[in-house]
Amino acid sequence: MITIECTTTLITPEGSSRIQELVLEEKPVGIFLNDEPVGTAMVLEKDLEELAVGYLFGQGYIVPGNRIFEIQVCDQGRVNVYAEATLRKDEEMITTSGCGGTGKIARRLLTERFPELAEFSLNFDQISELVKKTLTWSSLSQDTHCVHGCGYLSSGGFKICYEDVGRHNAVDKLMGSIFLGRFSPAGAAYTTGRLTSDMVLKCARMGIPVVLSRTAPSSLGLEIARRAGLTLGAYVRPGRVNVFNAAYRIIS
Amino acid sequence: MITIECTTTLITPEGSSRIQELVLEEKPVGIFLNDEPVGTAMVLEKDLEELAVGYLFGQGYIVPGNRIFEIQVCDQGRVNVYAEATLRKDEEMITTSGCGGTGKIARRLLTERFPELAEFSLNFDQISELVKKTLTWSSLSQDTHCVHGCGYLSSGGFKICYEDVGRHNAVDKLMGSIFLGRFSPAGAAYTTGRLTSDMVLKCARMGIPVVLSRTAPSSLGLEIARRAGLTLGAYVRPGRVNVFNAAYRIIS
Numbered sequence: 001m002i003t004i005e006c007t008t009t010l011i012t013p014e015g016s017s018r019i020q021e022l023v024l025e026e027k028p029v030g031i032f033l034n035d036e037p038v039g040t041a042m043v044l045e046k047d048l049e050e051l052a053v054g055y056l057f058g059q060g061y062i063v064p065g066n067r068i069f070e071i072q073v074c075d076q077g078r079v080n081v082y083a084e085a086t087l088r089k090d091e092e093m094i095t096t097s098g099c100g101g102t103g104k105i106a107r108r109l110l111t112e113r114f115p116e117l118a119e120f121s122l123n124f125d126q127i128s129e130l131v132k133k134t135l136t137w138s139s140l141s142q143d144t145h146c147v148h149g150c151g152y153l154s155s156g157g158f159k160i161c162y163e164d165v166g167r168h169n170a171v172d173k174l175m176g177s178i179f180l181g182r183f184s185p186a187g188a189a190y191t192t193g194r195l196t197s198d199m200v201l202k203c204a205r206m207g208i209p210v211v212l213s214r215t216a217p218s219s220l221g222l223e224i225a226r227r228a229g230l231t232l233g234a235y236v237r238p239g240r241v242n243v244f245n246a247a248y249r250i251i252s
Numbered sequence: 253m254i255t256i257e258c259t260t261t262l263i264t265p266e267g268s269s270r271i272q273e274l275v276l277e278e279k280p281v282g283i284f285l286n287d288e289p290v291g292t293a294m295v296l297e298k299d300l301e302e303l304a305v306g307y308l309f310g311q312g313y314i315v316p317g318n319r320i321f322e323i324q325v326c327d328q329g330r331v332n333v334y335a336e337a338t339l340r341k342d343e344e345m346i347t348t349s350g351c352g353g354t355g356k357i358a359r360r361l362l363t364e365r366f367p368e369l370a371e372f373s374l375n376f377d378q379i380s381e382l383v384k385k386t387l388t389w390s391s392l393s394q395d396t397h398c399v400h401g402c403g404y405l406s407s408g409g410f411k412i413c414y415e416d417v418g419r420h421n422a423v424d425k426l427m428g429s430i431f432l433g434r435f436s437p438a439g440a441a442y443t444t445g446r447l448t449s450d451m452v453l454k455c456a457r458m459g460i461p462v463v464l465s466r467t468a469p470s471s472l473g474l475e476i477a478r479r480a481g482l483t484l485g486a487y488v489r490p491g492r493v494n495v496f497n498a499a500y501r502i503i504s
Contacts, residue, residue, distance in 0.1 A: 009494075009495040012491055012492050021496070124264075125263045145466055146470050222275055242262050242271070252355070
């Protein structure tokens with residue numbers, strides 16, 4: 001069950017009527033690494049393997065190259081990941097606004113070295129495919145208006161779209177799938193959400209060379225893109241990209 | 253400085269041109285309670301007093317009735333709050349997806365008692381005023397496409413709108429201003445963002461009786477509204493509210 005049907009009261013100055021609406025199910029999922037609790041995310045309960053691995057990557061607990069031994073998606077909102085990793089409690093705040101620590105976020109963002117980006121460029125046929133297939137991946141977004149999508153295109157065409165309540169979680173799911181070797185990082189990610197610092201940071205750390213958004217970047221998102229050298233495109237439509245950094249990877 | 257001007261490359265299948273864009277400045281702000289670091293939020297650096305108090309309230313560190321002795325907004329992204337409060341480390345994860353702890357969020361959400369809601373109802377003149385004044389509060393949203401607004405109306409009319417990168421932070425700023433006694437909780441909050449669990453939870457804990465959104469609620473947001481008895485309206489326009497709970501406070 002991903003949506004819940006409910007009856008609502010539509011009120012206008014002229015009166016009221018009863019209508020049916022679909023509401024997206026938001027659930028807390030606890031993520032454990034080697035039996036240690038790492039965090040709880042409010043998510044769309046779908047693609048939880050990818051979510052858990054992407055979340056651990058986003059928080060800095062695991063890095064590409066670390067081996068994943070087992071992933072258990074349990075009942076009652078818990079995912080156990082067994083992996084080669086070191087718990088680094090002092091780095092927990094990197095990507096999550098609202099977690100412990102102060103200032104460290106900015107200092108790390110400004111100094112961390114990124115891996116070399118994979119080689120990749122894309123043309124407007126690919127951009128159009130990526131945007132259209134992401135936006136029509138499922139009916140969840142139009143049914144509930146409560147979902148962000150993150151689509152991915154690499155060599156050979158469109159690969160997948162992940163959906164979640166939070167734009168960050170949808171990106172985490174994509175990071176998880178790339179971490180798990182399902183897709184190459186040589187590709188373009190397209191999100192329906194804004195490219196704030198944490199969104200761009202994860203892509204840069206994964207080595208993804210092209211990051212696109214239906215909407216805008218923030219200043220820190222742009223700063224990270226510049227430092228990593230990745231192509232950041234905003235306000236992307238099938239026939240239009242507004243490129244804020246490294247335009248050479250978009251072929252007109 | 254809240255926005256940064258930058259030159260971008262607009263690319264279409266026909267070619268490219270250089271244009272100017274405004275990008276919203278996103279900054280990490282560390283919040284300290286009685287000299288103890290509580291957390292860091294990625295925010296729009298504006299209304300930081302309200303943000304810090306609302307953040308501490310949202311995380312469960314302070315509750316209405318606790319005295320605030322002093323708030324120092326320092327340079328370099330730090331706010332010190334001195335207040336009557338108890339640090340409760342084990343409750344840090346209540347509102348923030350991505351923080352430590354597992355499952356506890358759900359259990360607390362499902363069991364916590366809310367304060368009695370203030371008495372308040374609103375008609376379509378007020379709804380229209382609240383929506384229109386929130387959406388035209390500043391040009392930041394249309395300039396940068398990277399801002400959420402949270403407007404507030406109580407006895408006497410529209411009061412204020414807070415803006416931030418995150419819809420959660422904009423709501424935190426409103427919570428802070430009500431906590432500080434600047435406005436009564438007997439009113440209606442209107443957010444341009446979705447009503448997920450944390451958004452509705454803060455309003456319920458503050459005793460705000462009407463919570464409205466330009467867009468959709470999630471299942472947990474709705475569940476909290478039902479348990480608190482607050483009026484949850486979605487897809488709100490000046491002449492239309494789709495009420496998911498407690499429709500009697502909307503006068504058609």
